[in-house]
Amino acid sequence: MLLRSFPMTFASAGTGLVHDHRCPALRVRNLSRVFGERSVLVGVSFSVEAGETLAVTGPSGSGKSVLLKCLNRLIEPSGGTIEVFGTDSMHCDPVEIRRRVCLVGQVPVLFPGTVEENLAYPFSFQANRHCPRPDFGGVLEAVGLGRTYLAKDAQTLSGGEAQRVCIARALCLDPEVLLLDEPTSALDRASAGVVEETIRRLNAGGRTIVVVTHDLRQAETLGRRVMRMRDGRVEDIV
Ligand SMILES: Nc1ncnc2c1ncn2[C@@H]1O[C@H](COP(=O)(O)OP(=O)(O)OP(=O)(O)O)[C@@H](O)[C@H]1O
Numbered sequence: 001m002l003l004r005s006f007p008m009t010f011a012s013a014g015t016g017l018v019h020d021h022r023c024p025a026l027r028v029r030n031l032s033r034v035f036g037e038r039s040v041l042v043g044v045s046f047s048v049e050a051g052e053t054l055a056v057t058g059p060s061g062s063g064k065s066v067l068l069k070c071l072n073r074l075i076e077p078s079g080g081t082i083e084v085f086g087t088d089s090m091h092c093d094p095v096e097i098r099r100r101v102c103l104v105g106q107v108p109v110l111f112p113g114t115v116e117e118n119l120a121y122p123f124s125f126q127a128n129r130h131c132p133r134p135d136f137g138g139v140l141e142a143v144g145l146g147r148t149y150l151a152k153d154a155q156t157l158s159g160g161e162a163q164r165v166c167i168a169r170a171l172c173l174d175p176e177v178l179l180l181d182e183p184t185s186a187l188d189r190a191s192a193g194v195v196e197e198t199i200r201r202l203n204a205g206g207r208t209i210v211v212v213t214h215d216l217r218q219a220e221t222l223g224r225r226v227m228r229m230r231d232g233r234v235e236d237i238v
Contacts, residue, residue: 031043110155114150163195183213
């Protein structure tokens with residue numbers, strides 16, 4: 001199983017991102033995002049401890065996906081701060097933040113080719129060329145798929161298998177935080193159960209996870225804490 005390691009501190013060469021294990025994995029303070037006249041996130045504050053799974057739930061349009069995208073800077077916040085293991089993410093290269101805080105979307109997107117080629121894809125980017133390539137078979141095992149999947153045609157996988165390969169592809173960059181946006185919403189019940197089990201395994205292995213879900217049962221079973229959002233604000237965290 002792929003385990004996260006927690007060194008005291010390390011700095012990624014030239015990126016400004018320092019990892020201080022004494023700090024929460026994520027510390028979000030007073031985050032806001034405005035689109036035009038519309039405030040979509042308002043004063044959002046919360047922390048996620050290293051190794052924790054935080055589930056985020058709330059009605060459609062309450063800002064869950066925008067929040068995840070702000071966390072890895074696919075969307076730039078309008079205000080507030082986001083710290084990743086003690087470093088202000090605004091002071092870092094967004095590309096590096098996206099590698100450290102990796103987002104997996106709700107619809108599995110795999111490219112034509114084998115599973116192994118899909119896992120290798122992130123390393124084709126200039127920004128990731130310096131990153132060590134993991135044992136891809138080992139990463140597949142971490143998401144409950146065997147090494148035999150490496151040679152499979154990615155287009156022939158079931159929805160649940162495809163979503164687990166997408167999670168594996170994110171894990172290949174060994175992110176400090178894994179963001180999952182409704183990872184089972186496009187899946188049938190059986191496949192959803194397998195993906196849920198994968199998320200539990202990753203969390204048991206020490207991975208820090210933020211998972212957005214509409215499903216309150218799923219939120220309560222996956223998250224040590226559940227954060228409920230409404231109208232762009234944090235309603236409560238229990
Ligand atoms: N790029 C954008 N430009 C303008 N408005 C946006 C943009 N992205 C999201 N929004 C708006 O922000 C609000 C929150 O969207 P978001 O996708 O975060 O909701 P959500 O809680 O994830 O909803 P759902 O559960 O339906 O996925 C919505 O009203 C949406 O229309």
